[in-house]
Amino acid sequence: MTMIKTLAALAVTGLAFATSPVMAEDLKEFRVGILGGENEADRLRNYACLQKNLGAALGIPADAVKLFPAADYDGTVQGLLGGTLDYAELGASAYAKVWLKDPKAVEVILTAEQKDGGTGYYAVGVVRADSGISTIQDMKGKKLGFADPDSTSGYLVPLVELPKTVGDIKTFFASTEFTGGHEQGVQAVIDKKVDMMTTWASGQGTFDEGYTSGNLRKMVDKGVLNMKDLKEVWRSALIPNGPVVVRSTLDPAVKEKFKAYMLKSHETDNACFQAVQGGDFAKLVEIKHEFYNPIIEARKAKQGG
Numbered sequence: 327m328t329m330i331k332t333l334a335a336l337a338v339t340g341l342a343f344a345t346s347p348v349m350a351e352d353l354k355e356f357r358v359g360i361l362g363g364e365n366e367a368d369r370l371r372n373y374a375c376l377q378k379n380l381g382a383a384l385g386i387p388a389d390a391v392k393l394f395p396a397a398d399y400d401g402t403v404q405g406l407l408g409g410t411l412d413y414a415e416l417g418a419s420a421y422a423k424v425w426l427k428d429p430k431a432v433e434v435i436l437t438a439e440q441k442d443g444g445t446g447y448y449a450v451g452v453v454r455a456d457s458g459i460s461t462i463q464d465m466k467g468k469k470l471g472f473a474d475p476d477s478t479s480g481y482l483v484p485l486v487e488l489p490k491t492v493g494d495i496k497t498f499f500a501s502t503e504f505t506g507g508h509e510q511g512v513q514a515v516i517d518k519k520v521d522m523m524t525t526w527a528s529g530q531g532t533f534d535e536g537y538t539s540g541n542l543r544k545m546v547d548k549g550v551l552n553m554k555d556l557k558e559v560w561r562s563a564l565i566p567n568g569p570v571v572v573r574s575t576l577d578p579a580v581k582e583k584f585k586a587y588m589l590k591s592h593e594t595d596n597a598c599f600q601a602v603q604g605g606d607f608a609k610l611v612e613i614k615h616e617f618y619n620p621i622i623e624a625r626k627a628k629q630g631g
Contacts, residue, residue, distance in 0.1 A: 451560030539605020
């Protein structure tokens with residue numbers, strides 16, 4: 327476990343990397359940021375396969391691929407802004423936060439493609455199956471849980487879209503609160519700490535299986551959730567899948583090696599690809615910054631510009 331560090335410690339030692347590119351021949355380590363929102367041990371287990379695979383692709387030892395799990399979304403955001411991470415997979419809102427703080431901090435290169443060729447997912451509102459709540463209107467006067475302030479499906483999109491249906495969130499719901507992450511939020515519903523929470527799902531496949539990908543599917547696959555305990559009562563419009571980003575100052579040769587590996591990862595090690603992506607995806611595809619303009623504008627509006 328010596329290759330696993332905390333982002334706080336990294337921020338102190340890694341700031342020098344923010345100002346100058348790492349040349350390919352000098353590459354000593356490759357630093358992977360892992361978003362919060364799920365049990366840390368599970369996140370590390372899902373990403374462990376990348377150490378060997380990326381090490382081979384980049385020509386460095388497996389233990390030189392360092393994993394940095396953040397306690398929450400903002401930990402990874404700050405690591406990218408500080409130049410102390412080389413790669414991370416973000417939600418669209420977390421990317422918008424990075425870009426609005428520093429447009430030159432990272433480069434968007436890839437996103438996940440669903441089995442049907444789509445590159446989007448949904449925010450879904452789930453309640454206990456035995457709650458008596460059948461529609462979003464039944465949530466009036468009840469408790470709403472959000473996943474994380476920097477989550478797209480777990481906060482930003484519901485914050486923008488729910489008022490179209492229920493009006494003012496502050497007066498419609500009895501209370502709102504952050505649950506500490508997506509997995510924690512679903513558990514809060516099960517434990518009756520909140521009546522509904524918003525999380526992410528592909529919307530493909532069946533609800534009974536947690537759909538083909540997303541937080542619900544990951545929890546089902548880990549054996550910590552029985553979908554018979556939940557009911558979906560709200561769904562957003564389609565959301566852009568989050569981006570794979572790399573540090574802008576990373577040496578171009580390293581970027582190309584990394585990108586080439588990631589584009590083939592569904593073929594070279596599909597089990598690893600699915601573990602990192604969190605579900606049954608087809609592959610990674612190239613994407614541009616402009617794909618996220620709607621989310622950036624939504625985040626700007628939420629922040630008052």
